[in-house]
Amino acid sequence: MLRTLDIRDMLLIDRLSLDFAPGLNVLTGETGAGKSILLDCLGFVLGWRGRAELVRAGAAQGEVTAVFDLPADHPARAVLDDAGIEAGDELILRRVNATDGRKTGWVNDRRVSGEVLRALSDALVELHGQHDDRGLLNPRGHRQLLDAFGGLDLAPLRAAWGQRRQAAAALADAEAALEAARAEEDFLRHAVAELEKLDPQPGEEETLDIARRGMQAAERVRGDVARALQMLAGEPSQPGAEGLIVEAARWLEGAADKMGDNSAEGLDEPLAALSRASIELGEATRAIEDALAAMEFDPATLDATEERLFALRALARKHDVLPDDLATLAGDLSARLSALDAGEARLGDLQRAVADADAAYGAAADALGVARRAAAKRLDAAMAAELAPLKMERAVFQTRISDGEPGPEGRDVVSFTVATNPGAPSGPLDRIASGGELSRFLLALKVCLARGGEPLVMIFDEIDRGVGGATADAVGRRLARLAGGAQVLVVTHSPQVAALGQQHFRVAKSVADGMTTSRVTALDAGERVEELARMLAGEEITPAARAAAEALLAAGRQD
Known part of the structure; x- marks a missing residue:
């Protein structure tokens, strides 16, 4: 579980320290407020390749520290063992970005390369969204995902x-x-x-x-x-x-x-x-x-x-x-x-x-x-059941299995394909589905593939884009279901999703003395009502919007 994220002088953030909770953590805010900056900073400390310029203007260097809880059987321990780093119950990642572009990383106060950080990232975090080329959209991992879904013994x-x-x-x-x-x-x-x-x-x-x-x-x-x-x-x-x-x-x-x-x-x-x-x-x-x-x-x-x-x-x-x-x-x-x-x-x-x-x-x-073919049929049926509430009942998800070169995991090539409309040709997820459709496909697939006690922190970046009403509610409930067995972080514009979070953060941008900064605030119960009302009504928050926000929160608590 990601416990804390501390950011210093990165992009639009001067000083920020966030404490995350188990379950569903939601981040909301107006468009352009800087929600994606948090993901950029988290990706930076995890060794992801992202923006070239990360240091805040006027600062000598930027720094991000992430602290994870590390259970005894967590797969990240194998990465630490290979790197010769002693593992405890707490894993501290720290990375510094100098203005000249040099990046230096530490794990538990041991200096490490970006390769070690990225190896730890694979064991710690899973990102889902339109640019999810490291996760469910990567066809090289589809066979392993199908095997895990089917509980197959290799x-x-x-x-x-x-x-x-x-x-x-x-x-x-x-x-x-x-x-x-x-x-x-x-x-x-x-x-x-x-x-x-x-x-x-x-x-x-x-x-x-x-x-x-x-x-x-x-x-x-x-x-x-x-x-x-x-x-x-x-x-x-x-x-x-x-x-x-x-x-x-x-x-x-x-x-x-x-x-x-x-x-x-x-x-x-x-x-x-x-x-x-x-x-x-x-x-x-x-x-x-x-x-x-x-x-x-x-x-x-x-x-x-x-x-x-x-x-x-x-x-x-x-x-x-x-x-x-x-x-x-x-x-x-x-x-x-x-x-x-x-x-x-x-x-x-x-x-x-x-x-x-x-x-x-x-x-x-x-x-x-x-x-595998039997498991593929079960997965396709499970996906059909998940897609209907997400207003994609006309879409067809199909797990294709073809012959490939023999190897230690068999000679089957597995790929997840979709057809968004009846009669339309099917193809890879990232080539067929639009942005909003892709997000919902990924969410449905993750719900079908998720296992209890998921060791990864799952991050969903605006996975509810382009949906609202009952569909947004269906997205939120599926995210909440995933969060029942794992920690989930979601960047969302949907009040139906935000109302289901165990922890709610608001991202806001402000300008002072000609300097733009982003602030992230953990909201209490009253502040959550105001934020949800803003998401429902816009700039002018009406009593009706507040009442609707309270109703959303009440419905979320009942679930």
Whole structure:
């Protein structure tokens, strides 16, 4: 609910603060008094695009503040949440217009863009009138309005649409993958065969390299080691070091025997040393022999090792991977080849899934279409009942449903059309109906579509234009009915409408010191009688006019 509207230095208003009530709030005044200025100011704070020049002449800037009550389940809370603004029970919108045209907006003291204000406006306010291109006259919203009127549940259809989209996306992905795989099929088959033939193993390249280096090193030093063994062990024609030591020890032992026990003591130590040397030389000889044996290899083994190693490295360079990654690459390419081979079968499964999803969506869309056509008939009948009291019994309202592109809300295109006279062609509301007729069409349609506890503040701008008497009374009673479940603001020239308001404001224009200003006054009971009498009689208010005004107010209170 709009609770207060505070205006400073906007158009013809210098200072104005209004408190609105629940139910029906009416604004009256002479033509040109400035009633539309209030709507311009409200539209400004809500981010609507309107007049370029809004700041009052002589003022540095203009400012409008609107305060709304915000129930816990109000849809505006979702807008605030998306904008990162904390929501309380009260929503304060403030917007300033500088003389240079700059506009600055705040929501609960948080600076916001015009887009955020307009998003909040869609959740807070609904304007009805001849320029109602954001509301009932907008054909893009007719399907949603019909669904709300019929109480239709779109959840099954939306679920079927989601499943259809998922199935179609899965099929498209599979087709793209299969097409890409087919483009590289020859490469895959050749590469997989080559890798399977080589059968690379993780860590194999390092193992082969170590083995190759070992054999190459053995080939280079084996001759030197054999020469060392020859020097130690000797040859049949020439004794080695070990043989010479044995020979030397034999000569010393012979000398010791000739010298006798006492004289040979000097040879004991060299004999012992030679014995130790002989033992060490024997161990060295055996170790060298073992080393030589270990260095023995088949040259064919070296050739095979090098061939395998070079093949691994060449294949790794070919695929631009490390040799240790060849085994992983082989698995990946094999999987892609298997996917290619199995792709046709999987494609068939996905195509059947898409067909099933299409069928499910089609059934849900058909069921919703039947329900919409039934709801359209009920809406057309309800509109006929509403148009008759509004002196439009000859007009025909028809909800047209045609085929459109499928989507999450079905494949029905819904449009509200009218024919103002029997036999006349029907067409869109805003192209067929005149100004007064359009206003009454919109009012009847809103009455039919309204739901209890309407979260929007409904504004009707001179929706009773061009009607009077019983028709004006019918308009007023329908506005009052709407106001029973929501807050309604109506700008009116009709006393029959004004008499039904719970709150009555009078807009008047005055000139002081060469400056024109508009004033808005909340009327008490006596002032309402005078204002209604003026609306009935004109400038000269007669007793009869006052009596008629009192009768209108009394009839409104009885309702």
